[in-house]
Amino acid sequence: MTLALDEFKNKGLLRRLRHGVGRAVADFSLIEEGDRIAVAVSGGKDSYTLLLLLEELRRRAPVSFEIVAVNIDSGYPGYRTDVIERFLRENGFTYRMVPTEHYTLINEKRRPGSSYCSICARFKRGALYTAAQELGCNKLALGHHQDDFIETLLLNQFFVGSLKSMAASMLADNGETVVIRPLVYLPEEDIIRFSHEAALPVVCCCCPVCGTADLQRKRMKRLLKELEKDIPHVKNSLLKAISNVHPRHLLDRRLQVALPDPCTSVPPGGTDGQHG
Numbered sequence: 634m635t636l637a638l639d640e641f642k643n644k645g646l647l648r649r650l651r652h653g654v655g656r657a658v659a660d661f662s663l664i665e666e667g668d669r670i671a672v673a674v675s676g677g678k679d680s681y682t683l684l685l686l687l688e689e690l691r692r693r694a695p696v697s698f699e700i701v702a703v704n705i706d707s708g709y710p711g712y713r714t715d716v717i718e719r720f721l722r723e724n725g726f727t728y729r730m731v732p733t734e735h736y737t738l739i740n741e742k743r744r745p746g747s748s749y750c751s752i753c754a755r756f757k758r759g760a761l762y763t764a765a766q767e768l769g770c771n772k773l774a775l776g777h778h779q780d781d782f783i784e785t786l787l788l789n790q791f792f793v794g795s796l797k798s799m800a801a802s803m804l805a806d807n808g809e810t811v812v813i814r815p816l817v818y819l820p821e822e823d824i825i826r827f828s829h830e831a832a833l834p835v836v837c838c839c840c841p842v843c844g845t846a847d848l849q850r851k852r853m854k855r856l857l858k859e860l861e862k863d864i865p866h867v868k869n870s871l872l873k874a875i876s877n878v879h880p881r882h883l884l885d886r887r888l889q890v891a892l893p894d895p896c897t898s899v900p901p902g903g904t905d906g907q908h909g
């Protein structure tokens with residue numbers, strides 16, 4: 634299949650997606666002149682959407698940058714990299730398919746009881762950084778969207794005891810590649826609709842725990858859905874919360890330096906927000 638976004642029928646949806654990515658790029662300076670961006674494409678709805686929107690932006694943006702699609706094949710039996718590769722080839726993308734032995738390695742190295750997903754993700758991340766470097770890319774784009782940010786925030790608070798989500802832009806552990814997440818402002822439901830209406834050739838990752846893992850994340854999704862019935866803007870508010878942090882009003886003793894409060898609307902000595 635080939636996909637021309639200009640011919641995409643649902644113009645309102647496309648406008649929203651473009652606008653969300655444009656806003657993220659501007660807010661976090663995600664893309665700069667001369668960037669060469671490795672776009673991580675798993676064959677899932679999120680990363681296909683990411684790739685198509687970045688390619689669109691590349692054609693229209695005043696800054697000049699390049700993109701290269703990268704797929705990591707963890708070696709799970711049944712994973713249809715052929716479908717992904719055909720999509721990339723037919724749509725004229727520069728790409729690299731990376732076969733790996735991750736499946737075998739995970740089976741050998743995983744300690745009983747440890748999380749399959751986290752070891753798989755760690756291997757994949759390493760392979761993506763390596764590929765980005767080999768391809769001469771200074772940035773790596775991942776397909777995490779607004780719901781991923783919010784669910785991760787809740788998961789860390791509920792199960793880890795940490796006030797943490799994800800960054801829209803951060804230097805990777807390899808010290809060289811900047812990881813960017815241009816879909817931060819896109820709600821998952823828009824991406825789902827887009828992937829259906831654009832008939833993207835979504836494939837299953839085929840890992841042994843596919844569908845049965847990530848139960849806590851599913852629980853967060855259910856919780857948010859329930860909350861939305863009473864508080865329709867709850868997700869927007871949670872996303873806003875992580876971009877509106879008041880370090881002086883938290884309990885982390887590492888933050889106990891004399892920081893000015895970033896919120897100028899709170900007068901000195903004003904409320905701590907608990908007692909009104």
Ligand SMILES: Nc1ncnc2c1ncn2[C@@H]1O[C@H](COP(=O)(O)OP(=O)(O)OP(=O)(O)O)[C@@H](O)[C@H]1O
Nearest residue numbers: 673674675677678679680681703704705775776777
């Ligand atoms: N096998 C892979 N090859 C390349 N990139 C990957 C691969 N798996 C994951 N990624 C990247 O990491 C991001 C987050 O991965 P995750 O496993 O959480 O997938 P997801 O949320 O289901 O997204 P998608 O719908 O793109 O699969 C993906 O959007 C993609 O950019």
